[in-house]
Amino acid sequence: MENPLTSERTPLKLNTVGLSKKDYDGAPSTLCKGCGHNSISSQIVQVGYELNLRPHELIKLSGIGCSSKSPAYFLGMSHGFNALHGRMPSVATGALLANHTLKAIGVSGDGDTGSIGMGQFKHLMRRNVRMVYIVENNGVYGLTKGQFSATAEEGLELKYAGHNEFPPIDLCMEAIVAGCGFVARSFAGDAKQVRELLKAALSFRGTALLDIISPCVTFNNEDDSPKSYGYGTKHEKPLHELGFIPYAEEIQIAPMEPGELRTVRLHDGSLISLRNLDSDYDPTHKLAALERLQRAQETGEFITGLIYYNPDRPSLAEVEELHTPLAQLPPEQLRPGRESLEAFLQAYR
Amino acid sequence: MSVLERQQEAGYATRSPVINDFSLVVATANGTGSQTANLTLLRSFFKLGIPVHGKNIFPSNIQGLPTWYHIRVSHKGYIARKTSEILVAFNPATAAEDVRELPAGGVCVYNADLKNLPQRDDLIYYPVPVNELIAGVEVPVKRKPYIANMAYVGVLAWMLALPLEVVEEALGAQFGYRQKLIESNLQVVRRAHEWATQNLRKQDPYRLEPMNKTEGLIIxxxxxxxxxxxxxxxxxxxxxxxxxxxxxxxxxxxxxxxxxxxxxxxxxxxxxxxxxxxxxxxxxxxxxxxxxxxxxxxxxxxxxxxxxxxxxxxxxxxxxxxxxxxxxxxxxxxxxxxxxxxxxxxxxxxxxxxxxxxxxxxxxxxxxxxxxxxxxxxxxxxxxxxxxxxxxxxxxxxxxxRPFDYPDRPLERGKVLDAAQLEALGGFARYKDVDGDGIPYRTLPGTPHPLAAYFTRGSGHNEQAQYSERAQDYERLMARLAHKFTTARSLVPEPAVELHPSAKVGIIAYGTTRYAIEEARDRLARQLPTSFLRLRALPMGQAVREFVAAHERVYVIELNRDGQLHSILQNEMPEYAARLFSVAHLDGLPLTAEWVQKRLLQEEARLR
The missing domain is CATH 3.40.50.970 (Thiamin diphosphate (ThDP)-binding fold, Pyr/PP domains)
Structure with a gap:
C-alpha cells in the first residue's frame, strides 16, 4: 500500500517502519511562537520517529488549556482525543481498557492537572493506567489570560493576578504519593533530557509522569524570582486585546551534566534554576525522592531527571486480566449463547 | 381478658372469605434482618402459583429507621401498590401510626412486646410472642434478631393457610444450600405456627389457595x-x-x-x-x-x-x-x-x-x-x-x-470502517453524512491504516474533524445532529398501544406507573373506557401522534410534580397541545389504582 504522506518525498530518511520524521508531525501549531509546549511537541515527533512507532498503535489525549491543544500538533496519523477540562485521565482509562495494547500519550497543563483535574490525576496514578502523562507546567493560566495556577510559587507577584497567597502543589510529589512508579521532571528547553525521559516513559509498564517546566512566552513576568512565569509589563492586556504577540524563539539549552546547577534566562529576562540529579541519586526510594523534592522546593531549584522509579506495581490492564483487546472481541465472545440464558434463569424460578 | 376472648367478642368470623386478594405490609426497623422473612413470604406466595409483588419502602439509613415491606397478592394479577388490609406491626417507633392507617376490618399481627398499641374496635389483632417463640432455638446470639422475624412468618402462615412445606421451599431459595440456616429459621416458623394454631382463633377473612398463575415465571x-x-x-x-x-x-x-x-x-x-x-x-x-x-x-x-x-x-x-x-x-x-x-x-x-x-x-x-x-x-x-x-x-x-427472550438479532455495531474499507474508499471524513441518515462513519484507534486517524474534540469541528469556528461548519454540524435524532425516532423501541374501539379518552404513560393505570382502566371499563399508549422511548415516533390524533382528550400520567413528559409531548406536537392534559403526582411512593381512578374522573368532570 502506498503511503500518501511519504510517497512524494523520496529523499527523506525512513525509519524501520518506513516512515520519515515528517510523518510524525501534526497540524501546524496555533500556540504562541516560542512557547515551551511547541518544543515538547517537537520532541514527541522526534521520539516517535526514533522509536519506530507505528502511529496507529498510539493514541494521544488531552484536557483543556494551551497544553491540551498540542496533541493536534504532533502524530497526525494517531487517533486523538481532546477531552474536557481535567478529565483526560478518565477518558484515557476507558480507552485503554477498551484496547490495552495501545500506547498512549496524554498532555495536560498545570491548571488541567493541578486544579480541576487533581482528583482524576491522582486516581489515574493509583490505578496505574499504562500511559505517558505529560504536564506542560508553566504555573499560569494562559488561555484565560494569566491567573495563577495551583503550581505557582507562594508569594509570586503577577500584574494581573496579584499576590499568590498559597503554597504550590508539587505534581511530582502528588504522583509519588498516589502510587505512580515513574516520576520525572524536566525543562522544555532541554531537548535531550525530554527525549530520553519520553523514550523511557513510553516503555514503562504503568503510568509515567513527566512534569515538564514549559515557560509561557506571553504571560510571564520580568523579575528574577526563581520560577519566573508571569505577566510582562509589555503585555499587560488580556490576550484577545493584544494586537501583537512578539516573536520569540523556543528556548533550548545544551544537555546538562549530572548534578549540574544551571540558571536559564527566560523570554522576559527572568531566571530559572535547574538542578540535574546527581549520577549517584537513587530513584527507587520513595521517601528519599519526596525528601529530595522538598529540599529543592526550599532552595528554589527545580530538580530534573527521573525522580522516582518503581516498576513493581501491575498496570490496570494486568489487574483486570485483559487479554484480547475488548474492542476487538468477536460477537460470539460478547454475547453468551441462548442455552446459557435459559440455564441462568433457572435460579430465578 | 385473654386474646382469644377479646377476638371472639370482636366477632369478625362471619365475613365471607377473601381468597388470594389482599395487600399486607410488614413494618420493621431498618437493619433488623426482616428482608429475609419478607422475601420468604413473597416467594411462598409465588410458589403457591398466585400473582404477587413486593415493594420495599426503606429509609436512607443502615440501621434503625423505619422500613415497610408491602406485598400485594392478587388472583387477577394486579400488582400495583394498594392500601394494606393486613399489618405486621414489629416497629415500636411507627406501630401507632401503622395501626391507625389500617382500613376498618383490617388485621394487625403484632409483636406481643409492643407497648401502647392503639386498640381499635374495628380491627382484628393477633399477637406474636416473639421472645417465647425464639427461646431455646439454637442460633448464635448475633442472629437472634434475624430469626425473630420468622415468628411473624409462622403466624401469617397459620392465618393465611400457607402450607409450611411451601415456606420451607421458599427458605431454600433464600439460603441456597446453607442447610443450618434454613433449619434454624424453619424451627421458628414451625413454633410460631404451632403456637398460633393452639392459641389463636381465625377471625379474619383472608386466605390463600394454590393457583397456577406463576407457572414458568421468574422473579x-x-x-x-x-x-x-x-x-x-x-x-x-x-x-x-x-x-x-x-x-x-x-x-x-x-x-x-x-x-x-x-x-x-x-x-x-x-x-x-x-x-x-x-x-x-x-x-x-x-x-x-x-x-x-x-x-x-x-x-x-x-x-x-x-x-x-x-x-x-x-x-x-x-x-x-x-x-x-x-x-x-x-x-x-x-x-x-x-x-x-x-x-x-x-x-x-x-x-x-x-x-x-x-x-x-x-x-x-x-x-x-x-x-x-x-x-x-x-x-x-x-x-x-x-x-x-x-x-x-x-x-x-x-x-x-416471563423468562427473557433471547435477543432476536445479532449485535449491531454501527458504522465502523476497518483498514480494508478505508483502503477501498481512499479515506473517510469522520463527520460527513454519507448515507443521508445523519449518522457518519467512524474508525477505531488501532486501525492499521494511515488514513484511519481523526481528532476527537468537544470544540467546533468540520466534517474532517478539524478544529473549526466557521459559522457554516457549526450550523451544518448541528443540523446533521438534529437530522440524526430524527433517524433515532424510527430506531428506538415502539410504544405499546391498546386501542379501545369506543374510547374518546386516551392515556399516555411510561415505566412502572403502568400497573396502577392498568388496574384503574379495568375498574373504569364501563364508566370511562380508555385507550392506553405506553411510551417505551423518546424521541417519539409517528405512533404517538396518531394515538393523540385519535382521541379527544389524552391524559399523560406520570410520577413527578410538573408533568415532564406532558411538556415534552406538547412541544413535539404543538398542533395537539390543547388535547394533552397532565396528571402528575409525586410523594415518593408508587402510584395506586385508586389514585389514578379518582384523578381521571375528576379531570373528566372538569373538562367534559
Missing amino acids: MTGNEAGALGAVFGGVSVAAWYPITPSTSFMDALREFLPKLRKDPGGHPTYAVIQAEDELAAAGIVMGAGWAGARALTATSGPGISLMAEFVSYGYFAEIPAVIWDIQRVGPSTGLPTRTSQGDVSFAYTLGHGDTKHPVLFPSSIEECFEFGWKSLDLAEQLQTPVFVLSDLDLGMNNWMG
Missing part, C-alpha cells in the same frame, strides 16, 4: 434484569460510582459477568471499574466507547447532574455510551430511597447547548433485559449517549416476569 429485580440484558448485549466496559438505587445494578453486573463472560482461555471479556466519582465514570465510558468497547454506567439523579459535561461532549463528538438512570426523588439529595420519574426532561436534553438524547423507559423486568442489550446496540448505531430511565421501584424490588 427478579429490575436492576438484575437490566444488568443481565447488558451482559447479553456485550457490555465490555462498565464504570460507576456507588449511589442508591443504582448500586444493585452494578452489583448484579459484577456477579453475572464472571459467570457468563469468559473467553475460551478463561480471560474476562469485560472490565468493571469503580470510579472516583460520576464525572470519571462517565469519562471512562466515553473513552471506552470511543475506542470500540460497549460501555455503560449506572447511576441516579445526582450522578446524572455530574455526568452532564460528558453527555454534552458525547452528543457533540458522537460517542456511543449507555447510561442507566435508576430514578429516585430529587431535587438535590431529595428522597434517596423513594421512587420517581423526575429525571425525564433533564435526561432528554442533558448538557449545555442544544442537546438531545434517546431515552428508553422500561416498565418490567422483561423490558429491563430487552433494553439492557438494545441500548448498547442503539448507542453504537447512533454514535451517541443513550439513557435508560428505570426507577427505584422497578430497579430494587422483586417482580414476576
Whole structure:
C-alpha cells in the first residue's frame, strides 16, 4: 500500500517502519511562537520517529488549556482525543481498557492537572493506567489570560493576578504519593533530557509522569524570582486585546551534566534554576525522592531527571486480566449463547 | 381478658372469605434482618402459583429507621401498590401510626412486646410472642434478631393457610444450600405456627389457595434484569460510582459477568471499574466507547447532574455510551430511597447547548433485559449517549416476569470502517453524512491504516474533524445532529398501544406507573373506557401522534410534580397541545389504582 504522506518525498530518511520524521508531525501549531509546549511537541515527533512507532498503535489525549491543544500538533496519523477540562485521565482509562495494547500519550497543563483535574490525576496514578502523562507546567493560566495556577510559587507577584497567597502543589510529589512508579521532571528547553525521559516513559509498564517546566512566552513576568512565569509589563492586556504577540524563539539549552546547577534566562529576562540529579541519586526510594523534592522546593531549584522509579506495581490492564483487546472481541465472545440464558434463569424460578 | 376472648367478642368470623386478594405490609426497623422473612413470604406466595409483588419502602439509613415491606397478592394479577388490609406491626417507633392507617376490618399481627398499641374496635389483632417463640432455638446470639422475624412468618402462615412445606421451599431459595440456616429459621416458623394454631382463633377473612398463575415465571429485580440484558448485549466496559438505587445494578453486573463472560482461555471479556466519582465514570465510558468497547454506567439523579459535561461532549463528538438512570426523588439529595420519574426532561436534553438524547423507559423486568442489550446496540448505531430511565421501584424490588427472550438479532455495531474499507474508499471524513441518515462513519484507534486517524474534540469541528469556528461548519454540524435524532425516532423501541374501539379518552404513560393505570382502566371499563399508549422511548415516533390524533382528550400520567413528559409531548406536537392534559403526582411512593381512578374522573368532570 502506498503511503500518501511519504510517497512524494523520496529523499527523506525512513525509519524501520518506513516512515520519515515528517510523518510524525501534526497540524501546524496555533500556540504562541516560542512557547515551551511547541518544543515538547517537537520532541514527541522526534521520539516517535526514533522509536519506530507505528502511529496507529498510539493514541494521544488531552484536557483543556494551551497544553491540551498540542496533541493536534504532533502524530497526525494517531487517533486523538481532546477531552474536557481535567478529565483526560478518565477518558484515557476507558480507552485503554477498551484496547490495552495501545500506547498512549496524554498532555495536560498545570491548571488541567493541578486544579480541576487533581482528583482524576491522582486516581489515574493509583490505578496505574499504562500511559505517558505529560504536564506542560508553566504555573499560569494562559488561555484565560494569566491567573495563577495551583503550581505557582507562594508569594509570586503577577500584574494581573496579584499576590499568590498559597503554597504550590508539587505534581511530582502528588504522583509519588498516589502510587505512580515513574516520576520525572524536566525543562522544555532541554531537548535531550525530554527525549530520553519520553523514550523511557513510553516503555514503562504503568503510568509515567513527566512534569515538564514549559515557560509561557506571553504571560510571564520580568523579575528574577526563581520560577519566573508571569505577566510582562509589555503585555499587560488580556490576550484577545493584544494586537501583537512578539516573536520569540523556543528556548533550548545544551544537555546538562549530572548534578549540574544551571540558571536559564527566560523570554522576559527572568531566571530559572535547574538542578540535574546527581549520577549517584537513587530513584527507587520513595521517601528519599519526596525528601529530595522538598529540599529543592526550599532552595528554589527545580530538580530534573527521573525522580522516582518503581516498576513493581501491575498496570490496570494486568489487574483486570485483559487479554484480547475488548474492542476487538468477536460477537460470539460478547454475547453468551441462548442455552446459557435459559440455564441462568433457572435460579430465578 | 385473654386474646382469644377479646377476638371472639370482636366477632369478625362471619365475613365471607377473601381468597388470594389482599395487600399486607410488614413494618420493621431498618437493619433488623426482616428482608429475609419478607422475601420468604413473597416467594411462598409465588410458589403457591398466585400473582404477587413486593415493594420495599426503606429509609436512607443502615440501621434503625423505619422500613415497610408491602406485598400485594392478587388472583387477577394486579400488582400495583394498594392500601394494606393486613399489618405486621414489629416497629415500636411507627406501630401507632401503622395501626391507625389500617382500613376498618383490617388485621394487625403484632409483636406481643409492643407497648401502647392503639386498640381499635374495628380491627382484628393477633399477637406474636416473639421472645417465647425464639427461646431455646439454637442460633448464635448475633442472629437472634434475624430469626425473630420468622415468628411473624409462622403466624401469617397459620392465618393465611400457607402450607409450611411451601415456606420451607421458599427458605431454600433464600439460603441456597446453607442447610443450618434454613433449619434454624424453619424451627421458628414451625413454633410460631404451632403456637398460633393452639392459641389463636381465625377471625379474619383472608386466605390463600394454590393457583397456577406463576407457572414458568421468574422473579427478579429490575436492576438484575437490566444488568443481565447488558451482559447479553456485550457490555465490555462498565464504570460507576456507588449511589442508591443504582448500586444493585452494578452489583448484579459484577456477579453475572464472571459467570457468563469468559473467553475460551478463561480471560474476562469485560472490565468493571469503580470510579472516583460520576464525572470519571462517565469519562471512562466515553473513552471506552470511543475506542470500540460497549460501555455503560449506572447511576441516579445526582450522578446524572455530574455526568452532564460528558453527555454534552458525547452528543457533540458522537460517542456511543449507555447510561442507566435508576430514578429516585430529587431535587438535590431529595428522597434517596423513594421512587420517581423526575429525571425525564433533564435526561432528554442533558448538557449545555442544544442537546438531545434517546431515552428508553422500561416498565418490567422483561423490558429491563430487552433494553439492557438494545441500548448498547442503539448507542453504537447512533454514535451517541443513550439513557435508560428505570426507577427505584422497578430497579430494587422483586417482580414476576416471563423468562427473557433471547435477543432476536445479532449485535449491531454501527458504522465502523476497518483498514480494508478505508483502503477501498481512499479515506473517510469522520463527520460527513454519507448515507443521508445523519449518522457518519467512524474508525477505531488501532486501525492499521494511515488514513484511519481523526481528532476527537468537544470544540467546533468540520466534517474532517478539524478544529473549526466557521459559522457554516457549526450550523451544518448541528443540523446533521438534529437530522440524526430524527433517524433515532424510527430506531428506538415502539410504544405499546391498546386501542379501545369506543374510547374518546386516551392515556399516555411510561415505566412502572403502568400497573396502577392498568388496574384503574379495568375498574373504569364501563364508566370511562380508555385507550392506553405506553411510551417505551423518546424521541417519539409517528405512533404517538396518531394515538393523540385519535382521541379527544389524552391524559399523560406520570410520577413527578410538573408533568415532564406532558411538556415534552406538547412541544413535539404543538398542533395537539390543547388535547394533552397532565396528571402528575409525586410523594415518593408508587402510584395506586385508586389514585389514578379518582384523578381521571375528576379531570373528566372538569373538562367534559
